[in-house]
Amino acid sequence: MFTEISLNPRLLLGLEKLAISEPTEVQSAVLPLALAGKDVQVCAETGSGKTLAYLLPLLTRLLDNEARPNSGTRALILLPTRELANQVHKVCKLFSEFVRPDSGLICGGEEFRYQASLLRKNPEIVIATPGRLVDHLKRGTCDLKSLEFLVLDEADRMLDMGFAEDMDIIISACNTERQTMMLSATLRHEGVGRVARKMLKEPAEITTRAIEEQHDLIVQQRILADDPAHKDRLLVWLLANETFEKAIVFANKRSEVERLSEFVRRHREGVAMLHGEMSQDDRRYVMQMVREGRRPILIATDVAARGLDVEGMDLVINYDLARKADEYVHRIGRTGRAGKAGLAISLIMPYEWNLKASIERTLQMMMQPRQIDGLVAAYKGPKKLKSSGKAAGTKKKKDSKKDGAKKDARKKSSEPRRVGKGPATPKPAKRTNLMDGAGFAPVRRQKREPDAE
Known part of the structure; x- marks a missing residue:
């Protein structure tokens, strides 16, 4: 039950409105560690409830701790696609009726000037995609020096999409004294370990079902x-x-x-x-x-x-x-x-x-x-090589030895005989009836017979 976890009471009202009472496996594992301020590295499959796993402790800590004077953005949630960013932003807005922290969405497809004006208002939570956020950092319209929380959701996907360099730029612009949570669907990706070592401090590692596991349903x-x-x-x-x-x-x-x-x-x-x-x-x-x-x-x-x-x-x-x-x-x-x-x-x-x-x-x-009647393919898969068994293989091996001996005998008989230590005298080339391989026989001059009288 969420009531057994130290969440802010206003968040419990939001969960009650959303008819959510039981935490998922990943939420039960992540929430206590994240609420304690630990860096967390999470590997869980798609649809396991990862969004609330990091959003609930993040909102709780923002509500329980007042912002520093003149501070900028306090939390950054980085996601690979606009659709996922919109989805997380939508979940944030569902809790806006009960919590104070405001959120801003920064991703491609939106007018840059509008986003710059949004960032000037210093939203406590910024939800962004890497490419557009780097554009704002380069133009000086985004300040992450006051950042207290950093979340990288679907980190493996961001690496696959070529955002490794953008992620390095963003991480270097963030406040080093922060809590970081990194979530991915697989631990097999090479870059995930590299990013984790670079940005996480003694993280707690949590794995539910890895992406490689088969979906039973x-x-x-x-x-x-x-x-x-x-x-x-x-x-x-x-x-x-x-x-x-x-x-x-x-x-x-x-x-x-x-x-x-x-x-x-x-x-x-x-x-x-x-x-x-x-x-x-x-x-x-x-x-x-x-x-x-x-x-x-x-x-x-x-x-x-x-x-x-x-x-x-x-x-x-x-x-x-x-x-x-x-x-x-x-x-x-x-x-x-x-x-x-x-x-x-x-x-x-x-x-x-x-x-x-x-x-x-x-x-x-x-x-x-599976086959569909009337639409069966002529292609049946790769052809299997026929095997003649162990006995056949042995016989073939012996035959190959005999063939090799015959080839060596033919080779020796065709080699010119050497005399002394001098180089071998090459055999004269046989005359052929073909001229330069053209396929024509040379015309031979025949002896002319005397005309019959």
């Missing part, structure tokens, strides 16, 4: 396809015949997302798309339509793989297979949330077979093979 299937046109037919069939409240289709490229959204709209209604080149207003509109059920089918790139918490997302289709195991797990993690069952289907073309096998080895699981 998610049925994972794979369907073989011969080519993109075959994948298109499979996708339309699945969206027409599977039972789902909401579905998300993943493609690896923006151009493919745009093509698929146009294609699926010819067969189904309620289709939306999401990719990184869309404006912030468009992305918010799309997600609002998906959450309300007016667009139950979302076609997206990996920008939607993390940070989207949409209820009723019970079908995931990997039109393009994820490039790495952790991205695959984050994709299928959109379903099977909050104890509900989900279905994840991957469409596999011949060139994706090895990638599928690599993901299965990493996650130590096997996707269930």
